Amino acid sequence: MLPNCFEWAWDAGHFLFFGGMWYTIIILSLGMTWCIFKTIMDTVSGKGGDHH
């Protein structure tokens, strides 16, 4: 599962499966990182708060 994790068997199935898994995890974490980063920038520049 992780690069340093010992796999008893390693074949194309693992490659596809974990490839898909890491791809998804990366998309999700990049998405959240972007959200939080942009929020910090927005908040520092004084956006948001009283109006909605």
Add this chain to the structure above:
Amino acid sequence: MTQQNHGNAHKFGMVIDLDKCTGCGSCMVACMSENNVPFKEDESNKKDSITWMRVYKLTNGKSFPDTDVCYLPRPCMHCGGKGDHGHSPCVSVCPATATDYDYGTGIVSQIYTRCFGCRYCMGACPYHARFFNWWDPKWPEGMEEYLSPDVSPRMRGVVEKCSFCFHRYQAAKDKAYLEERDTVAEEEYQTACTQACPSGAITFGDLNNPDHAVHQLVNPDPHHCGRPRNPKAFRLLERLETNPKVYYISEREWVRKAGDNYLDGEWEKAKMKKTKGHE
């Protein structure tokens, strides 16, 4: 799952002569004591008690005086799976690789410390050869001293099953190594049930070795995943393509028919084809 442990492939298997089996249950008892199989305080409910080897009672459904009974001992079938590639029904579904197919021996393993008890393999096995430890094993006082050190006892919440007494193979190999032999002789590796059977109904050996009794009894067809060429021999649920390594022999036609499921009229056709094929 594609392990490169093909090597000098043995294919250990079992042949059970149902006409010799008296249903005495010695094989079940021998198996339980050999393999430290735990038991419950109340064994009356058979659906959650563990017997790696279980003897089923079959009847031909006819009334007296034509009634006939057959006892059918059922260990783990150590299925080779479709095409005999080692993708047994249970091995291919286990999410944690707690069970695998050994290409060197054809034996399906079960590792109790890896199993986390999802029981998917039990759902996959049509033979009900797999058992779940619903309770922690509890032995009567003093009995723990009599457990076999060669088989690890199981904890609650894991699945277990017949291993073809693999520890006996290990012991036989140990001796062979020490004596600097490459091979284990037929009689050196025999399962506990085989040796316990008083009527000699069970035969055990290497199906790939033409010198072994099991091979001679069933004459497995290598081009059809080991399907028996002996017309009196059959495997349970042959049509599912699980390719078991346990064969049964019976002279009685109704017993052979009970080994699989047939639609109306199919058995007669199959029989015709089989006899024709062997002429």
Add this chain to the structure above:
Amino acid sequence: MSELEEKTENGSTDSLEMGVSEEQKAEGDSGIGAGVLFFIAAFAVCFLSGWLLFPNLLYSKKEQPFNFNHALHVEEMGGCDSCHYFREDGSFAGVPKLAQCVDCHAEVMGDTEDEAVFVAEYVEKEKEVPWLIYSEQPDCVFFSHSAHVVGAQMDCVSCHGHIGESTTMKPYEENRITGYSRDIWGKNIWGFKKNSWDRMKMDDCAECHEKETGSKGACFQCHK
């Protein structure tokens, strides 16, 4: 409108009206500095406690019943197999039983304290020595000494290290959670190993098996 609501609403408009003043900015800078310092300090504390404290917490140390001098015995008796031998059926005898030791140690042989303890406590009382076995594998593991020593012609050192040259017994360290010996999990908390005998985990077996036999093996090869 509730009190709470009023407060928060006023609070938020206040800060907005004031904007970010110079004073606040300066405060913020020193705040960041303090934060960084705090982070580094906390990291150091966690790191060091993890490095130094954790192994001690994880492993309990036990002393052997008395000290055993391997080097001396090897010198007197010859190779490892004079005490650790194979039985006829191919199984490995492991740590010698008292009966074997008594062959020589029926009476006190040297003048060491350990020898006195051994004879007085065990030989005379006919009690087996409760040795703590450094390389004891969990119950689920099958290991064939004959396959490795006879079959593959491996020497003892490859897995057990230079224990035959030792004059003292190190303390036995037991993992408090699993109950296994530390020699199985490995000395190094990071999992690095320098020598083939530093660790005896499944991965180590598989690594060598793959190299030597071309296959990591099937489960039942090493499990029971």
Add this chain to the structure above:
Amino acid sequence: MDSALIPKGANRCPFPVFATGIAVVGVVLLWGVYAMGLCWIKGLNQTNMNDYYGFALWIWADLAVIAIGGGAFFTGLLKYVLGIDELKNIINLAVVIGFICYSSALLILAIDIGQPLRGWFIFWHANVHSMLTEVAFCLSLYFSVLTIEFIPLILENRQVDKVPFFHNLSHNMHTAMAVFAATGAFLSCFHQGSLGGVAGVLYGRPFAFREGLLIWPWTFFLFTWSAAAYGPCFTLLVAKMVEGITRKKLIKDNVIHLLAKISGWMITTYIVAKIIDTIYWIAVTAPSLGFSVMDFYTDNAFYGIWILFAEIVLGGIVPAVILITKKYRENSKMLLLAIILGVLGVCLNRWVMVLQVMAVPVMSFDTWALYIPSWQEVATTILPVAYGIILLALAYRYLPMFPQEKELSTEK
């Protein structure tokens, strides 16, 4: 008492009434937690499962909640990816329901395994060829997607929203939501499917086994499709229930009818595929393994052919016809009937694919096995329902879950 937390302009029942309601459901929840504790401490012998019934009530509940929770991914797909904007008025509800369903499913899985402390083996020692592994990975990942989708709604709580950071975070997460929703839909396709695959790959069980495409049996695709089809039915049913309990109109009819129509067409296509699959199974698959279809439905006290009829006709064709016909769909009683039948239908399908699979004998000399769940199993199955009611009640009370609520209340 808690008026500061309630969305502006929304009308909620007095706090003591609310608290009493929560307390009543809470008692049921505690009962379930007690049973769960028993299963964890004493083991699975607390259940009536046995070696014939390795998969039982829980796994059915697991598959059922995931199927009916499918409204979240499908509505999300329609709204964020395909851009059907009206659905923004029901998406919050769909997400909350999805969150409840998936967290429940994960909890059930954690109770169901014999060695819960080894649960991580499924990730760490994964056998990627097992459908269950795929289920576990996609389920956990999709649950994180649902959490991400749920967060902005929580941040819209009146007090939380006042904090600039949270306000901006909510806004930004909405902006990126299409990415998350698309990822969620991708994950959902696989895990709904792999749940179907769990039964479909069992080639030792002719009742469950199906041929398929590459490594995926037909049940893989049928499960994904049915979850997308019936999930919205459950979303609508919950919406109707919330409206009934609060005696308020919360979602405009055009939104309801739109989702009902989409669901109807999905069910129609699904049921056509299901019928084809069933016919092929009856005519080809089962006979090739030596079984005639009636072998699966006779000789036992419970599983008659009625179950196949109920699943396909009552739970499939009937709701499909109602939902795709404008006249019936816009009749509120017929609509309610259709969504109830739909939800029951998909739950029945999951029941059949778990429990009947285990009950059917395979060896010719074996017998049918039926089982009755123990109270511990029932309690742990009800536990997620109680938890869901509480979470939904909290979300309704404190979060602006229904964007049209204000408008609809002033209209009155």
